[in-house]
Amino acid sequence: MTAALGVMTFARTMSASAQNMSFGADNFYRSNNVTIQPITFPNQFKMNVAGNLFTPKNLDANGTAPAIIVGHPMGAVKEQSANLYATKMAEQGFVTVSIDLSFWGGSDGEPRNAVLPDLYAESFSAAVDYLSLQNFIDSERIGALGICGSGSFAISAAKIDSRIKAVATSSMYDMGAVNRNGLRHAQTVEQRKEIIEQMSQQRSIEAAGGEVQYTSGTVHELTQDTP
Template sequence: MSFWGESEGQPRNVVSPDIYAEDFSAAVDFLGTQSFVDRNWIGVLGICGSGSFAISAAKIDPRLNAIATVSMYDMGAAIRNGLRHSATLEQRKQAIAEAAEQRYMEFTGGETKYTSGTVHELNENSTAIEREFYDFYRTPRGEYTPEGSSPKLTTHPTLTSNVKFLNFYPFNDIETISPRPMLFITGVDAHSREFSEDAYKRAAEPKELYIVANAGHVDLYDRVNLIPWDKLASFFHQHLSR
């Protein structure tokens, strides 16, 4: 995504759902103009937060002909409501107020602040979700630091931009993607399962919700013995072939 990893964009770690969706369309621009690509058969796969960005893109870009998500996070709902609607309205308002005040600080040359993301150490009070993400992002399993970046900023958006997710509703009008097919893959034990189930409920046919046994959320990032390769392959072969 723009602003993250090896992608360009300044300032770094900025939240911009519109640009995240645009990144998918920009990829289609490139692929669809290559001589070896049939532009009528381009699909998209979004993992975690990128699942919701892919849906956002597909709603306004019909060139995405088949849409699959894995361990999808609806980043809008996650920031607005918390997992399983655990956040209160007062907590949301407080976060908005803090971000607004921080804008003054940074506009006048103050230090940039970052928020949320994966914790950097565990203790006896760490939650299961914190431990799950820590095991991926803070260990050699998934730790990756592009040149010129700091590992301490991995997964941490800027405080002032993170509130932009509050205006992000990727599942609104999801039914308009039909008749293009959608596949939602989630782990049976994934803490993010609620988002795939919500998207599936709202989407129009053709659609499928595929639950992976013995899998949590992060498992489907890189556990090659759990990722349903055959399901993904059959989905795209079925819907992206003449």
């Protein structure tokens, strides 16, 4: 009964919140109750990871707070949905860090937009390194929130990093499966073999000095004509 009442109260609260624009899905929403600070920190491979640190303005100066690391969707950057999730969680009292996965956004890594899931997971652990060094963070209460592809990267990090005490995902996607099988298993084995052949030939082209072909997602260079 208590649980049911709790769910009903939560539902009413969310319904009322829908009338408040501060609860909307604007990726560039800024909260008057949260401070934002750009940060960088190294991973174990001596590559800098770029992030934004979100701190509640009412943070207890004499205490420690739980923290959440927020990872962006595959092909995105932290300034998109990760910042929004980090802001909304900071409004709830968490210290949060939105990160650019290595090779994306402001983080180090060449060639740009490279697909390296192991290093993506390392980006989460590097953020734990950073947070655990801050005297206002409870290092025993650090969690990870992964959006879309970052959901699987956050889980990969938590499997080998016991400092990550909790994991949550939003619209999590298995990027390995989608690359093997396509969306909704729409890709045949023959199509997969064709892609592998194209990738193999592209390596030879780039080894000979040819143009680098980038994966889809965030564009590599922004111009005045970029939509």
